[in-house]
Amino acid sequence: MRESPRLRVAVFRPDDERIADAVELLESLGADPVPDPMLAVEPTDYTPREDADYVILTSKTGVELAADAGWDPGAATVCAIGSATADALKEAGYDVDVVPEEYSSAGLVERLADEVAGSRVEVARSDHGSAVLTEGLEDAGAYVHETILYRLVRPAGAGESTELAAEGKLDAALFTSSLTVQHFLDAATERGIREAVVDGLHEATVGAIGDPTRDTAEHAGLSVDVVPETADFETLACAVVEDAAPTHHE
Structure with a gap:
């Protein structure tokens, strides 16, 4: 057969x-x-800000670019949008403080909403990141800054x-x-x-x-x-x- x-x-x-x-x-x-x-990834050569209270990374690619540039989060609370990003941060030698239960922009907003009011939040990601994350954090009272680490092209x-x-x-x-x-x-x-x-x-x-x-x-x-x-x-x-x-x- x-x-x-x-x-x-x-x-x-x-x-x-x-x-x-x-x-x-x-x-x-x-x-x-x-x-x-x-x-395909096109780096912008920008790095995450180093003066934020919270720094959010949303991809393995973003972590690798930040690490290669020697980014130092200082005393910031480092947040990963999901397990793959968290693993990449740990591999690069960074501590990971926050990973939401739901691996999404909405999940991260829900996880941080009660604690970011009045805080400076740095979102470091691609040029195609969801507005759900930045707008949700702003609605929670955070001062949000976004850094585009790379562009995604076909x-x-x-x-x-x-x-x-x-x-x-x-x-x-x-x-x-x-x-x-x-x-x-x-x-x-x-x-x-x-x-x-x-x-x-x-x-x-x-x-x-x-x-x-x-x-x-x-x-x-x-x-x-x-x-x-x-x-x-x-x-x-x-x-x-x-x-x-x-x-x-x-």
């Missing part, structure tokens, strides 16, 4: 160790990865996976941010196949790493099948493959 074909799963993480780790994970789950990086040539989606040849897609959704659909639009891509993904299992990513995808016309309880890539990949496998056949 022939084995069923392996699931073909598109993944859009940046073209560094994250895409390599994603490919390795998907292969270990018995899937055929389609790596199609939708994000790499030249990205979009191979859109052609597969348009042909109905993708079994699943893993969206890890609103920007990956936007860049994926922009690549489809440039190729003149956006409608076919949306139709093709209706037949696939679409995963979004959290509610903001799901909202962006659904607003753009995509049907989202899986949103894991924990917003990390491994949980997303495992949940999507598990969801897709029972319906996948020759």
